[in-house]
Amino acid sequence: MARYRVTTGATELPDDTGCSILHVDMDAFFVSCELRTRPELASQPVVVSGGGPRSVVAAASYPARRFGVRSAMPFATAKRLCPHLVCIQPTPGLYGEVSRGVMGIFRQLTPLVEPLSLDEAFLDVGGALRRLGTTPGALGARIRERVAAEHGITCSVGVAKVKFVAKLASGMAKPDGMVIVPAAETLEFLHPLPVSALWGVGKRTEEQLRQHGWHTIADIAATPPARLRRAAGRAVGDHLWALANGHDDRAVEPESAEKSIGAEHTFDVDVFNRAELGLELLRLSERVGATLRSRGLRGRTVSIKVRFGDFRTITRARTVLSATDVARDIHRTAVELLAEHAPTGAVRLIGVRVEGLDTGDEGEQLSFTNDEPRWRDAEVAADVARLKFGSAAIRPASLLSPREE
DNA sequence: TCTGGGGTCCTGCGCCCG
């Protein structure tokens, strides 16, 4: 794989003709953002994590990774692997702000930018090359320079003919590098890789594929699609076969409508008290409602998620007559679902989600019942107050601590 | 490893309707 890697300042790049897809991925994003103001920690093992008894690692610096620390690992495990690990609490708002700046650089180069998360995006630079008088590889190098110069963080870039290969390439480029996969060498690049490298193959599917004797992408590519369908299901089978043969016709989509908005919370200690769960549902419904309103969205289906002490997880959903963005309505449905479906016992996590979203452009929504007070007006007024005076300015009385009351 | 929080997508099932 080393031959695809482009070293900084290299004058001769691999053949990038027809490689119009770039995948850009920030290196250890949350940690990198934090280290901008704490450069003295640059060579230390650092993680960003809530640090609570049930927290996991949100991001790990490369020095931390040398101790086996990985993101999504329980913080307690990380600390065991690396006792002198430095833990930084997440800074609200910081990562979104850096992300917007970085995405802004991408959009100056091409309008075809598809963010996948705060720290990565696909770019289709096919149309921009002539206008900018450059090549995909040179553009990738320019992006890396600008992100570092303007935002003080490093990123890795994958350049390829299709999305999924570009994404694999950026993963191999990490940290702080670039990998170009010439279009003509796509299969040569893919086939030695393990099946787990395929987009959509996690632990379970990998195990399933291995049981059939399929270990590498070459094995998948050589298997008749009908056999893959029988083994992995129709959609997944077709998807894997296409990827393994280098086919990925998904375009870079700049606009993608959100499908659901949710919030969830894991308790430090399991909760048995139903009233306390109801209160948490109110807190979460407030957050979901505020997010919906801030994005001009409403949803028709309210679902709750309950994870019990033994990690068994259930979800229960209800579709209501008219779409809502009102926390009070969301909360009412969530509480009903909890009462009707969740057995008593230790609860570890509880969550609320609203699905079936639309923009609510069809005019004033119908209230659940016509004689309801104008809760939506009240919540919108509270949004404005929070914007002005901070998030603690207005909360339902039931969410105040006894001292505040 | 004792497992967060934000999401998306797929599958399978039951129900309703024509």
Next chain:
DNA sequence: TCTGCGGGCGCAGGACCC
């Protein structure tokens, strides 16, 4: 009137992604 069938929808659960 009964039965079979297929499509659409709602729902639950699971796998996966970052």
